[in-house]
Amino acid sequence: MLTKTSFKGKLTKTEDLFIPFIVAGDPTPELTIEFALRLQEAGADVLELGIPYSDPLADGPTIQRAAKRALKNEMSLTKAIELVPEMRQAGLEIPVVIFTYYNPVLQLGYDRFFELLDENGAEGVLIPDLPFEESEEIRKLASERDVEFISLVAPNSDKRIKQIAEHANGFLYCVSTLGVTGERNEMSADVLTFIKKVKEHSSVPVAVGFGISTNEHVNLVREHADGVIIGSKIIRLIEDEIEAFKDGEEADALERFNKSVRELVK
Amino acid sequence: MLTKTSFKGKLTKTEDLFIPFIVAGDPTPELTIEFALRLQEAGADVLELGIPYSDPLADGPTIQRAAKRALKNEMSLTKAIELVPEMRQAGLEIPVVIFTYYNPVLQLGYDRFFELLDENGAEGVLIPDLPFEESEEIRKLASERDVEFISLVAPNSDKRIKQIAEHANGFLYCVSTLGVTGERNEMSADVLTFIKKVKEHSSVPVAVGFGISTNEHVNLVREHADGVIIGSKIIRLIEDEIEAFKDGEEADALERFNKSVRELVK
Amino acid sequence: GRFGDFGGKYVPETLMGPLQELEEELNKAMDDPDFLQEYHDVLKEYAGRPTSLSFADKMTEHLGGAKIYLKREDLNHTGAHKMNNAIGQALLAKRMGKKRILAETGAGQHGVAAATVAAKFGLECQVFMGEEDIRRQELNVFRMKLLGAKVTPVSSGNGTLKDATNEAIRYWVANCEDHFYLIGSVVGPHPYPKMVRDFQRVIGDESKQQFLEVEAELPDRIYACVGGGSNAMGMFYPFLEDASELIGVEAAGKGIETSEHAATLTKGNPGVIHGSLTYLMQDKNGQITEPYSISAGLDYPGIGPEHAHLFQTKRVRYESITDKEALDALKLLTEQEGIIPAIESAHALAQAFKEAVEMSSDQTILINLSGRGDKDMATLMQHFQEEE
C-alpha cells in the first residue's frame, strides 16, 4: 500500500493526515514559502500548492480572492513550481502537490510540465477540472515520471467511485460539501456511507475536503477518514493577516497564523 | 344673381369684396366686437366670425393660437353667435358669417343652431370640414331659414367644382394655397385656370382665401376674383397688439390695427 | 362610406379629391388577385405571418374556467398588429405611384411600422408626433430615424396623438398630390376605416382557421382591446356573422368615474373627429377633451366608426378596464405564460380573465394579444418599482 502513497518516499504515514492548501503568490511568493514552513511546523503531512487561475470554477469566493491577489503578482504555473526548491532550501520536507486547473497545464504542454515538476522536486499534481475520463494520458505520464496524480471523488460519483478509487495515487480526495460544512457537528449517514464506500475500494489514504473550517470538523473527519484537507479556512487565516503583512509586521503575523492552524488541527 | 348673395339684403355689391376673418373671443369677447367695427371701417364687406375649436384641422398655426386664446376665455359656438347683436348695437352693419367646425354644430343640434343664428341675426355659416357630400341636410335647412351656407372649392376639386359652384350660396370660397402664398407676385397659370373655371359655374361672387398676407397678394386676387378673404394675416395683426391690450393701451392699439388693415387692402 | 349612422368624410374640401382617388384605387386593388397575392406574400415572407395561436395552458389552469387561447400578434415584425395595415397601405401607395408617405404616431408604434414599410418599399416617410410624446418615447423616435424616416414634432394642443393626427391631416391637405397618408387605425375619413379593417382582418381570418383546427368549433367569446380599434376590428370582422360573443375592451384609465380615462363608447357620445362621425370624448360645447390611459395606444379620444356602429347595434359588447387591472393582468400572463404583452393588449386580457373564471371548462375564449410589451418596459419599471 505504501508504494502507492510514497510521494517519493516523503509521505511516511497513511493515517491522520493533515493536508493544507495555499495559493502560490498569495499575497507574495516570499510569504507563500513562509506559510509552507509554518504549516509543516503545525503538522502538515502534504502541502497542496494552488496555482492561481483566471477562471477557478471549482472554487468558492475565498480561494477566488486568493487567486486574484496572486495573479496581480503575475504568479504562473511555472513560477509556482519554481517556488518548491526555495521551500525546500528553507526547510520544507513534506511532499508538495501542485493544484492547478487544466488549461495552464495544457498551454505548458505535458512534457514541459513534468520536466518542471521533476526539476523542482514537486511530488504530486491535482487537476480539479480533469475528471477520470479525460485524464488517462496524464495519469499514465505521471505514473511513468513517478508523480502522484491525485484523483477526486464525490458523493454523486456513484458507480464511478470504484473506478476512480481503484486507480487512485497518492491519496484520494473526497469532495464532501454535503456533510461537514457550516455548524453541524456530526456527519450525515449519507456521507459516512460514501466515505466507507470509498475506503473499501481505495488502496491509498482517503482524505476529506471542502468546507472544513473548525476544529470540530477536523476531528469529525479524523474519526472516519485517513486525512483532512483544509483550503478556504487556511486562506482566510492568511487574509486575517493581510494588513499586518502590508505593515511589515511579518514575524508576528506568521506566528499568529501558525498558532491558528495549530488550534484548527489540535 | 343678387338674390343668391343677398345676406338678408346686407351685401350690396358682388365685386371687389373684402372678407376678413377673426376668432370670437380672441383675445377677449369685448375686443372681438372692436375688431369687427374697425374692419368695417377699413372696408370689410362681410365678416367671418370664427368659432374657436379644440381640433381645428383645416387651420394653420396662427389661427390655432387664436383658438387657444379664445378657448381660455371659454368661448363657445353659442356665446360667439350671441356676440353678433352686441356688434350690431355697436354699429356693425355688414353681414356676419359664422365659421365653425362641424362638431360644435352637431352637439348643439341643427334646430338650435339655426334658431340661434336667427335670434342673433347672423346671416351666414361656413363649416370647413363639411364637404358637399355631407352637407345636404344643413344646406336645405339653411336655405329654408334664409341663411347663406358658404361652400369651399379647391384646385383639386376637379369635376366637383361644377357641382359645388352650382349649389353655392352667399359667396364661393376658393381655397388657393397653391398660387399666392409666400413671396410670389403673380398667380400661376393653374390657379388662374382654376378661378376662371369656378367663375364659369358660379352664380355667386367668387372669393379667394388661404395665405393672403400682403397688399400685393390682395391686389393680385382682386384682378381675377370677386373677393379676397384674409384670415391668418388679420390674426397676426391682432397678435402684434396683444401686449398693448394687456397693458390697457386699447385705443392706440385698435387705431394701429385699423391702419394696418387699411394698408393691407388699399 | 358609412357603417350604419357612422363614418363619412368630414374633411376639408381639399381632401375630397385625394380620398376619392384613394377609394377608387383601393377598390381596384382589392379586386386584383395580384395585389392580394403580393400583400399576403409580404405578410408571410417579411412580417412573419401566420402568427401563432397559443393555448395558454397554465393560465387556463390557474383561473380554472374557460380554455384560454391567445392570438399572437406580438410575433409580427416590429412587435404588433400595426404591421399588417402598414404593409397593405404601403403596397397601395406604391401601386398609386406615390413616393412619399406620411403618418401620425402617439407612442411611436405606428410610426415605426410606417417607417419600416417605407424603408422596405423605398418610400420617403414623414411621421408627425407630438412634442410631449417625442420626449416620452425617445427610443421609438430614434428607431424611426434609423429607419430613415423624418420625425416632425407637433407642438400644437397638448403635443400628443390627437394633435399629431391634426397636424398630419393639415400637412396632407397641403401636400396631397404626391403624399399618401398612412393612417394607423380604423379611424379617419372613408375609406380609411374600411381599408384598415380589410388589411387587419387577416388576424380574424387566421384565428378562425387555427381555432377550428385545434378546437373544431369557434370560440365562445373573443376579446380585443380598443383604442382607435384596428386590432379589434381585424379580429372581430370575420366573426361578425358567427355565434361567438365579441367583446371590445376600452381603457378606463384611473376609473370611468374620474375624468382620466379613454372609455370612448362607455362615456362618450357621437360627434366628428379626424374626419369621421363616431363616438368621442367631448365637452358640452363639442370641444374634444384629452383622454387618459397608461397605455399610449389606447389614449385616443375617438374610436373607429365601425365600432360605434357595432356598439349601437349591440353586435359587440364593450367593457372598460382600469390601468391597475391591466397591469395586474399583464403581470399574471407574464408569470404564467412567459409572454409580456403590450399594456394595450393587457386590457383585453384583464376583461377576459375576469370572465373566464365564471365560465365552464368546456367553454373557450380567444384573446387578441395585439402587441408585445417590450415598448412598455420603462412604464412597467416605474410602476412595479413604485409598488415595491
Next chain:
Amino acid sequence: GRFGDFGGKYVPETLMGPLQELEEELNKAMDDPDFLQEYHDVLKEYAGRPTSLSFADKMTEHLGGAKIYLKREDLNHTGAHKMNNAIGQALLAKRMGKKRILAETGAGQHGVAAATVAAKFGLECQVFMGEEDIRRQELNVFRMKLLGAKVTPVSSGNGTLKDATNEAIRYWVANCEDHFYLIGSVVGPHPYPKMVRDFQRVIGDESKQQFLEVEAELPDRIYACVGGGSNAMGMFYPFLEDASELIGVEAAGKGIETSEHAATLTKGNPGVIHGSLTYLMQDKNGQITEPYSISAGLDYPGIGPEHAHLFQTKRVRYESITDKEALDALKLLTEQEGIIPAIESAHALAQAFKEAVEMSSDQTILINLSGRGDKDMATLMQHFQEEE
C-alpha cells in the same frame, strides 16, 4: 463527447454524474417521437416558428451582386434564436423531473429566454449575471424579474458573462441534484454543445426547405455570426454535407490587431474553457483573457468546440468583422429593408455584404439574422448620436 479533437468534459468530479444523467435522458428524449413532437409543437404554437425566409430585394439591388436572403430568427418569441434552445432544454428538464433551472447570461438575452420558458413550463429559475452587466442591462434584468426569475449578481472577475458562467457552474456543482443548468450556447461540457446544436438545427432545417421552395437549389454561401456559436451551428449543421460554403463571422471589436476583440478562432488557440476543449483567448500562461465587442452576445472568450473542429477541418470559413463594420451593415439593412438587426447578427450581415458585391447575380447567399436590434437601441443611440 468529441468533435474531432475538441469538446469533452473538463469539469469537477461532482458534475460528472449529472452530465451522465443528462446525456442518458437527452439520448432517450431525442429518440422519443412524443418528445420531439412536443418540442416542435411548442416551437410552432408558442415561439412562432417557422420563422420567415425573407428575400432582401432592395439590399440585393443596392449591392448589385448575389441574391440575398435572410433567415428571420428575429421573429422568434423574445426576439432571437435563443428561444429554440431554451424551449428544448426546458422540456428536457421537465421530463427529468427537475423543478429548478439555472442559467448564465451576459446581455440578458439568454436569461430572458430561460426566464420565459421557466414561466411557461412552471419551473423556478435563477439567472447568474455579472454585476457590471446588471448595471448595463437594467431593462433585461427587470424583464427577467417580471417573468418571475431570480437574478443573482456575480461580483467575481470583471462581473461579465465569463464570470457569470463560472458562478453558474459553481452553483450547479453545489446544487446539481435538483437543478437543471440551461446553457445558452453550444459551449460547456458534453453533451451541451451537441444538445444545443440539436435544438438549434431547426434554423438550418427550415432554411433548407424554404430556400429550396423559392430557389430550387441551395444557397451558394451561408453566413452566421459566432460568439459561443449556437445560431451558427443551428444554421450550418444541416448543410454540413452539402455544397454550400459556410462562413462564421466573429467579432473583431476594435480590430484584431488590437487587444480589444473577441475573434477567438482568428486570434486564439486551443485550451479549456467552461468544461470544454476548444479555441479560446488566453495569455501565454493559460489565463483566460477578457474579450471585447460592442455586441454583448459575441463578447465571449471561447467558442463552441464543434466550431473549433469545423475550423480545423476547414469545412467552415471563419472571418471577423469590426464594431464599425457591423454598425454600418446594421444601418444599411435598416434603411434598405426596414429590419433592425441585433448587433450580433450585423456582423454576419457585414461579411455577407462585403462578399455579395463580388458575386454574380445568379449566385445566392443566406444570412442568419439571429435576433432583433431592439435590445441594442441604447448602444445604437449612443453610437450614432456621437457620430452626428
